[in-house]
Amino acid sequence: MGKKRTRQLVAKNKLEGKDDDVTKSLKEAEATISQAHQKKVQTNILRNVIVCYVRLLKMDHKSPLLFCAMAGLAKFAHLMNVDLLYDLLDYMRDVLKEQAQDQELPTVTILQSLVTTARLMGGIGAAIDIDMAEFYNQLYRVIPRSLMSDLNDPNEKQSRLLIDALYLFLIKHSKLSLVRVASFVKRMITWACGHCPVHVAIALLEIALELLIKYPNARQLLGGEESGMGSYEPFGNNPDQVNPFATSLWEIYALFDHYHARVRELSKSIVDTCAGPKNKKTQQAAALRKSLKSTQYQDLISDYCPFAGKFKPSVKVPGPNVLQERYQKMMDSSSSKNSKEQKLLFVTPSAISLHESSFIKSLRRQVRDALVDEDSL
Numbered sequence: 001m002g003k004k005r006t007r008q009l010v011a012k013n014k015l016e017g018k019d020d021d022v023t024k025s026l027k028e029a030e031a032t033i034s035q036a037h038q039k040k041v042q043t044n045i046l047r048n049v050i051v052c053y054v055r056l057l058k059m060d061h062k063s064p065l066l067f068c069a070m071a072g073l074a075k076f077a078h079l080m081n082v083d084l085l086y087d088l089l090d091y092m093r094d095v096l097k098e099q100a101q102d103q104e105l106p107t108v109t110i111l112q113s114l115v116t117t118a119r120l121m122g123g124i125g126a127a128i129d130i131d132m133a134e135f136y137n138q139l140y141r142v143i144p145r146s147l148m149s150d151l152n153d154p155n156e157k158q159s160r161l162l163i164d165a166l167y168l169f170l171i172k173h174s175k176l177s178l179v180r181v182a183s184f185v186k187r188m189i190t191w192a193c194g195h196c197p198v199h200v201a202i203a204l205l206e207i208a209l210e211l212l213i214k215y216p217n218a219r220q221l222l223g224g225e226e227s228g229m230g231s232y233e234p235f236g237n238n239p240d241q242v243n244p245f246a247t248s249l250w251e252i253y254a255l256f257d258h259y260h261a262r263v264r265e266l267s268k269s270i271v272d273t274c275a276g277p278k279n280k281k282t283q284q285a286a287a288l289r290k291s292l293k294s295t296q297y298q299d300l301i302s303d304y305c306p307f308a309g310k311f312k313p314s315v316k317v318p319g320p321n322v323l324q325e326r327y328q329k330m331m332d333s334s335s336s337k338n339s340k341e342q343k344l345l346f347v348t349p350s351a352i353s354l355h356e357s358s359f360i361k362s363l364r365r366q367v368r369d370a371l372v373d374e375d376s377l
Helices: 002-029 035-057 066-075 082-102 107-122 133-152 157-171 178-192 198-214 216-222 251-257 261-275 280-288 294-303 322-336 358-376
Strands: none
Touching (some): 035 066, 082 107, 178 198, 198 261, 198 294, 216 261, 251 261, 251 358
16 A cells, blocks of 8 residues: 555656646746836847947948938937937038038938938927027028939939928928028929929928918918018028018919819919918818828829829810711711712811810910010000
């Protein structure tokens, strides 16, 4: 009996030992990293990544890695330290000053530096009062350069960065002077008037409409009388000194005859909302308009891009031609009568219904006005 009892105890201990091993392995599988340790590891990783970006920034300004470093800093801008923020802003100023002197820095790098600066100021820098006039001057100066060179950019990188920079500096920023807003609106609509691709023009008009709704006093640009003193400087580089209120926003009326339907709608919406009579309908339309996000402006560029072979809104299928209808009737009548005689179909201008486009009508109107002016002289 004693030996049997001993064997039972040994077997029981073995089973209990196996259970302990299984329990131990399950606990090891369910083990989790503490939040403090995880936060410490992530902080070290972020510090090392930012150190790599900063080292790249300290290299030659003409380095091809400069754009990548700025794009990485823009991605982690909301996690930056205040002490590092001042150093990065000083470096951005140095880069833009060098660009203003030698004009050799690529346009995409300039735009990316502006986007990075705006994201740095949108994070922890929002609570710091820093003079951003120099960055606004650079953004105002780079608009023509980016739109002119964007025609050779198949990836549309420059136009997308430009729209991002305009959105971050103008719409996200809540403290802008009236003169600065009017200068940017004037330049954006001027370049949207036939000087850039249509999908970029649509995004520029959307930003201009948002600014005119946000700053009602800037709507005097749409008036018929100039309220400023002196003359407007269209080729100036400082938005605070170009005197925008010495002119009017006459380009918006030229867009009424644009070939693209969305451009015509936006231009008329700007005039109706901002320059029309202040009735309940216009006030409600301005109040109900929702501000677009940065990603939605990028979607506008993608949706209305004509380079992909798609048109938005889609092109209407033309109706049957008058000559085709007459020819079909003639063939039907000849087949019913079993006639083999040859018939002639004469075309006269009155038989064709010519529908002139708005562009052709505007050209005819301009020619007629020019002839009237010559006769008056």
